[in-house]
Amino acid sequence: MRPADFPPPFEATEFVAAPSDPPEERIDVGVLIVGAGPAGLACAIRLGQLLEESPETAERLGDVPIAVLEKGKGVGAHLVSGAVVNPRGLRRLFRGREFRIEDVPSYGLVEHEGVYYLTPSSALRIPTPPTMRNDGNFVSSLSQLSRWLGEQAEAAGAVILPETAAEKLLVTGARTVGVRTGDKGRGRDGEPLPNFEPGSDVTANVTVLAEGTQGHLTGIALDRFGLAGDNPQVWALGVKEVWKVARPLGRVIHTMGWPLRGGRKYREFGGSFIYPMGEDMVTLGMVVGLDYRDVELSVHDLLQELKTHKLVRRILEGGERIGWGAKTIPEGGFLSLPQRLHAPGLLLCGDGAGLVNVPALKGIHYAIESGRLAAEAAFAALQPGRTPWTPGALSSYDDALRETFVWDDLEKVRNMRPAFAQGFLIGGAIAGAATTSFGKFPPKDLHLEPDAAQELIRTNRSARYPASDGMLTFDKLSSVYLSGNKTRDDAPNHLKVEVEVPSEVATLWERMCPAQVYEATDGGVEVTPSNCVQCGAITAKGGRLTPPEGGSGPEYTLT
Numbered sequence: 141m142r143p144a145d146f147p148p149p150f151e152a153t154e155f156v157a158a159p160s161d162p163p164e165e166r167i168d169v170g171v172l173i174v175g176a177g178p179a180g181l182a183c184a185i186r187l188g189q190l191l192e193e194s195p196e197t198a199e200r201l202g203d204v205p206i207a208v209l210e211k212g213k214g215v216g217a218h219l220v221s222g223a224v225v226n227p228r229g230l231r232r233l234f235r236g237r238e239f240r241i242e243d244v245p246s247y248g249l250v251e252h253e254g255v256y257y258l259t260p261s262s263a264l265r266i267p268t269p270p271t272m273r274n275d276g277n278f279v280s281s282l283s284q285l286s287r288w289l290g291e292q293a294e295a296a297g298a299v300i301l302p303e304t305a306a307e308k309l310l311v312t313g314a315r316t317v318g319v320r321t322g323d324k325g326r327g328r329d330g331e332p333l334p335n336f337e338p339g340s341d342v343t344a345n346v347t348v349l350a351e352g353t354q355g356h357l358t359g360i361a362l363d364r365f366g367l368a369g370d371n372p373q374v375w376a377l378g379v380k381e382v383w384k385v386a387r388p389l390g391r392v393i394h395t396m397g398w399p400l401r402g403g404r405k406y407r408e409f410g411g412s413f414i415y416p417m418g419e420d421m422v423t424l425g426m427v428v429g430l431d432y433r434d435v436e437l438s439v440h441d442l443l444q445e446l447k448t449h450k451l452v453r454r455i456l457e458g459g460e461r462i463g464w465g466a467k468t469i470p471e472g473g474f475l476s477l478p479q480r481l482h483a484p485g486l487l488l489c490g491d492g493a494g495l496v497n498v499p500a501l502k503g504i505h506y507a508i509e510s511g512r513l514a515a516e517a518a519f520a521a522l523q524p525g526r527t528p529w530t531p532g533a534l535s536s537y538d539d540a541l542r543e544t545f546v547w548d549d550l551e552k553v554r555n556m557r558p559a560f561a562q563g564f565l566i567g568g569a570i571a572g573a574a575t576t577s578f579g580k581f582p583p584k585d586l587h588l589e590p591d592a593a594q595e596l597i598r599t600n601r602s603a604r605y606p607a608s609d610g611m612l613t614f615d616k617l618s619s620v621y622l623s624g625n626k627t628r629d630d631a632p633n634h635l636k637v638e639v640e641v642p643s644e645v646a647t648l649w650e651r652m653c654p655a656q657v658y659e660a661t662d663g664g665v666e667v668t669p670s671n672c673v674q675c676g677a678i679t680a681k682g683g684r685l686t687p688p689e690g691g692s693g694p695e696y697t698l699t
Contacts, residue, residue, distance in 0.1 A: 143682030170201025179490025180350030182511030188296020229508030303691030354676030382463030402564030624695035
C-alpha cells in the first residue's frame with residue numbers, strides 16, 4: 141500500500157487562469173516576486189540596485205517597479221532553517237557597495253564543530269565530512285536574516301505586501317502575466333463573512349516565483365509549462381526548537397544514527413543539528429527524509445526522543461524551550477532540478493526550484509545567488525527592443541546559473557542523497573566515494589522515486605517515543621501554540637486530502653504531521669486545518685497543501 145494510491149481531490153488547472161479583473165482594477169507592477177524569503181528578497185535587492193543605475197528603466201516600469209508578495213503576517217513569519225549560513229551569496233549580492241558581513245544579524249562565526257554517530261547510550265565523535273565543514277560560516281536565524289533582507293529590499297525601492305497569498309497563476313496564451321491573490325474573510329464552507337475581501341489580479345512584465353519549499357505556484361508552473369526534470373523532487377521534514385540555556389554551547393554539532401534506524405527496509409535518512417545562538421540560546425532540530433516507510437514514524441517525536449540522549453540532555457539541562465517550528469526541505473538536488481527554470485514571463489528560484497545541497501546542509505546562499513541572477517535576467521529582458529514573454533527571452537537566467545558555484549556544488553553531490561535508499565551503511569559508502577571522486581562515482585546517475593510512492597510498513601515504533609513532561613519533552617499542540625499560529629478556526633480548508641483512506645495511510649498522516657492536523661478514524665482521517673503550520677509534508681506524502689488565507693499560519697521570530 142502506498143499513499144500515492146489515494147490521490148487528493150486536486151486539479152492543477154484550477155489554479156491557472158486568465159486575468160479576470162477589469163484592466164483599470166488590476167494592480168500593475170513592473171516585476172512581481174512571490175515570496176519574501178532569501179531568494180525573493182535577494183531578487184528585489186538586486187533589481188533595486190539595477191534600477192538605481194538605470195532610472196529610465198525604472199520609469200518605464202511604473203509607480204511600483206518591484207513588488208514582493210508575502211503570505212505570512214510579515215517577512216520571516218513562515219521561515220524555518222537551521223541555520224548555518226555561507227556568506228558567499230550575500231557578498232556577491234552586495235558586491236561593490238558599502239557592506240560588512242558584520243552588519244548581517246547573526247550569532248557569530250562557527251569556531252568549533254563536531255559530528256557524532258549516536259547509539260541509545262553513547263556518542264561516537266567522527267571526522268567531519270568535507271561537505272559539512274563550516275569554516276567561515278555564521279549561525280543565524282532565517283526569520284531574522286530575512287527581516288533584515290526585507291529592510292534592504294525596501295530601501296532599494298521594493299514594495300513588500302504581507303498577508304497576501306498568491307493563489308492562481310495568471311496566464312495569457314503561453315505567457316505568465318502575474319498572479320491572482322487569494323480572498324480573505326471566507327467561512328469554513330467558502331461563504332463570504334462580513335469582513336470579506338476579494339483577491340486581486342496582480343499583473344507584471346516578469347513574475348519571479350521564490351516561494352520556498354513546496355511552493356504552491358511553483359508546482360503549478362512546473363505542470364503548466366512542462367518544466368519538470370527526469371527525476372521527481374523528494375523532501376525531508378525538519379522540526380526545530382529554540383532553547384534558552386544555562387550554559388553557552390560554543391560549537392556546532394551534527395549527529396547521525398540513533399534515533400533513526402539504519403536498515404534498508406525502513407529508508408530512514410537524516411540526522412540532527414544543534415547550533416549555538418549566542419551565549420544563552422541554542423537551536424536544535426531533527427531532519428528526516430520523507431521517503432521513509434514506517435507509518436509510525438514521527439519527526440516531532442523523534443526530536444523529543446533525541447533530547448533524552450545524554451549528549452543533548454546535558455546541553456539543555458536547566459533550560460527553557462522558547463521557540464518551535466517545522467518545514468520541509470527539498471532533497472533531490474541536482475537530479476531533481478527542473479529541465480528549465482524559466483518560461484515566458486516567468487522565473488523560478490531558491491528552494492522552490494530545489495537548489496539545496498543536502499550533504500552540506502546548505503541552501504540559503506544558493507537561494508540568494510539564484511535570486512540575484514533572476515533579477516539580472518529580468519532586468520536584461522526589460523530593456524528596449526526586448527520582451528520578457530517571448531520564448532527564450534529569460535533563458536539567460538538558466539545559462540548564468542549553470543556557470544556559478546551553485547551548479548558546480550550540486551552536480552558534485554548529485555548521487556549522495558539517493559544512495560541512502562540502500563540503507564545507512566551502503567549509502568554512507570557510496571556517499572564517501574562520491575565525495576573523494578568529486579562526484580565522478582558512481583559513474584551512472586542514480587534515480588529517485590516520489591516520497592508518496594514508497595510501500596508502507598507498520599512497526600511498533602511509537603511505543604518508544606517519550607511521554608511529554610512539559611520540561612524536556614513536549615506534545616504537538618503545545619508546540620503549535622509556541623509557533624504563534626493564528627489561523628482562524630472557521631477558515632476554509634486549504635489542505636486537499638482523500639479522507640476515506642485505509643488505516644495505514646491515515647496513521648501515516650497523523651504521525652507525520654508535526655502540528656496534529658490529521659487524526660486517524662475508523663473510516664479514514666479527520667482534518668483540523670487551523671492547526672496547520674504550512675510545513676508542506678502532506679504534499680510529499682500524498683496530499684496537497686494550497687495557500688490558506690493571507691496572514692494565517694505561524695508567526696516565527698527565532699527560527
